[in-house]
Amino acid sequence: MSNELKTDPLKDSELHDKINRETARIHWSELERHFAQGAVVWVSEELDLVEVALRIAHDDKDHITRWMNEGKVAKVSDVQAQTWQATDAQLWASVVSPFVLVQPEKRALH
Numbered sequence: 001m002s003n004e005l006k007t008d009p010l011k012d013s014e015l016h017d018k019i020n021r022e023t024a025r026i027h028w029s030e031l032e033r034h035f036a037q038g039a040v041v042w043v044s045e046e047l048d049l050v051e052v053a054l055r056i057a058h059d060d061k062d063h064i065t066r067w068m069n070e071g072k073v074a075k076v077s078d079v080q081a082q083t084w085q086a087t088d089a090q091l092w093a094s095v096v097s098p099f100v101l102v103q104p105e106k107r108a109l110h
Helices: 013-022 032-036 049-057 061-069 078-087
Strands: 024-027 040-043 073-075 090-096 099-104
Touching: 013 049, 013 090, 032 078, 049 061, 049 090, 049 099, 061 073
Parallel strands: 040 099
Antiparallel strands: 024 090, 040 073, 090 099
């Protein structure tokens, strides 16, 4: 097991609180220039956006690679961008420079 991480990202409460405070709903139109730069990353609704942001901030390659391999984290595709642009969708967004992580709003269960 790798010991690259000196601390557990989930126990970094100061960074967690900062990311949580800076996570907000935003219209896709406000993210398009970041998308054009290849900096927008989609996060599956199955994952906690703040946890993913924390792990990226801590460069937790093991978790990030696993999520990418499982199709739960990926650069936003052209199809996603076009779909969101058509409706100027609102997404949850969190910035972990140089990336903007986005996640569609979770659908309410009926």
